[in-house]
Amino acid sequence: MLEELEQALGSPLDSQPQVPSPKPLVLVISGPSGVGKDAVIKRLQEVRKEVHFVVTVTSRPIRPHEVEGIDYYFVSKAEFMDLIARNELLEHAVVYGDYKGIPKKQVRDCMLNGQDVLLRLDVQGAATVRKLLGQDAVFIFMVAESEMALVKRLVERKTESFDKLLIRIATARKELELMSEFDYVVVNADGQLEQTVSKICSIIDAEKARVHQRCAQL
């Protein structure tokens, strides 16, 4: 039958894939402090092993329990300055006196390997990367179901003093106003971490099915 069809068509039936492989994605996850970015990314890495989570480079000294290349890439301040001067950082900031940044090379190398890349950025950092990459990266904003739920989570984490909590809440209120700059918003509801991760997986799957693929160039 197939041969007859080919004869009638006057050309062979094509067995090649009808669409090229999807392009590697640059995925940015952001949201207020305490919303659950780390917890969600940790779980996402378990269920989506092929997505590379970018390891930040920092000028801060290594702490005893930390592992080079897993927690951070540790460099001297001079080396960090050199990365800035060579425009080799996608984004950088000073956090408590130490520099932290996203090395472009790591993102580039993964994408050349066909791997999707995941960045965890604070809302300000995400805004910076949005300006650089525009619609060529996917920006996901995570929120809690309510301000009360967010604050309860932060209080239970017991990592912030009262004053620091006040600052984080005020910052979170401002950050929420920037939600419209993002492509997707995902509610990380209390006790629903798995659902949150699965929503992010759905976003990745949907992005892979886009007719006009995003294509970040660094």
Ligand SMILES: Nc1ncnc2c1ncn2[C@@H]1O[C@H](COP(=O)(O)OP(=O)(O)OP(=O)(O)O)[C@@H](O)[C@H]1O
């Ligand atoms: N869906 C959830 N339900 C209940 N608790 C959660 C959920 N998601 C995260 N948590 C908990 O909330 C706390 C804050 O989460 P996490 O540290 O991942 O937030 P974060 O956004 O990375 O914060 P920061 O930006 O301050 O580092 C943690 O104790 C975490 O285990």
